[in-house]
Amino acid sequence: MRYDYHMHFEKGSYDVDWAKGFFEAAAKRGLTEIGITEHSHTFPEFKQLYYDDLILDESFVGKFQQQWLKKNKFKYTLDEYFEFMEKLKSAGYNAKVGIEVCNFQNQEQVAEILKGYDFDYIIGSIHFIRGWAYDSEEIKAEWDNHTLDEIYEAYTQEIEHMVASGLYDVLGHPYNIRLYRMIPDFDATPYLKRAIAALKKANMCVDVNTGTVYRYPIAEITPYYKFMKLASEAGLPIITSSDAHKPEDCGSYIGDAIDYVKCYGYTQGVTFNKRQRTMVDLD
Template structure:
């Protein structure tokens, strides 16, 4: 059974005419079950957390991010999304309710928000480094202001914080800091081990994510092979995902992700229901 557990309805609205395209693409690619993991920036519940953490001053990155925060964000309460997903399930759609949460510094408040709603799984993802949206192409120039060792240290620290919070089931797109092809000339193994060890302590799952394969210059699946070798050594469980933001991308390169996982010895992937796990063959 093929599964795609990381995608977003957010470019459209919560209506069947928009989301049907995701299920149609899944069917064409023989995906048996999809999971929707809406970004927290879509919900009013998280607005205060973003304005606390994200740089939105008059600096180069601040000006862009201020506009980003004000454009098509915080559209509805989280409860509206849950109600819509419950409706899809009631109609028999093969779907699970997830959410992708940014690496907020106030994890206590995050937990309070998430505990109010039922989820099948929760993804924690590092999207900001010291308030900077490092994956935004419009402010890519900011990378030149940082040493790559600094970036790897910051990223690793943020993952460790997510793991310590004990809120999340999955680490989203691990080490996608490679996305713009800023590749290190130093040994990154210590950072990879720290992330794997932190994930192991809290039993978090690796998101084998094809989004960086088709949406970014690096054109590789995340996480990259060096981390996958360590993840396999630590016996970290996996899911496969496309990180689709458009209907036609649902299930994109999932077959490639399966082959990729198998190349590191994986024979199973995780299937989630109500935060509970079932291991199924990865085929």
């Protein structure tokens, strides 16, 4: 089975004619199943959490993020999302209903927001390091203000805090902090082992994500090889995903992702239905 469990409608709208492109791309690439994981910043229910956590001062990071929060954000409610997914299903386009939630500090509030909705699976992802959107090209210069030791420590702390909540099924794109080819000259293994231990305790899966192949300079599958080896040794299950933000990217490099994980002994991945797991053979 080939499947893609991480993608977003945010570049378009809740329009069947636009969204069906994801399903058409999936069919062309031989995918059996897809799952939509709208970003939490799609939904006004999460708005205050962004304003609580992000750097929004008059620094260049803060000014950019002030504007970022005003562009194409918080435009559909969670109810509207579920209604649209039902509309797609009625039109013959069936997908699992997921969500990708950022690493908010107030996980209790996240739990309150999520509890009323019947998701198939929930991805938690580190998108901010101490309030800075580290993957944003426009504020890439902020990397120069931190050592990689500091970044790896802060990123790992964010993982530990988020997954300890017990709210999530999957950790999204682990250690994509390599995305701009910022490669440490130290052994990052202690950080990776801490993250693996936290995931193991939380009974979570790993998102094997090809978005960093075609969207960022590093041009590699995430998580990178050292994390993948440790995840395999720890017996952490996986999903495969493209992190598509446009219809034509759905399923991109999923075959490569399957070949990649097989190098570490994986022959199966996890699918979800109403937060329940099923192991499926990868081919």
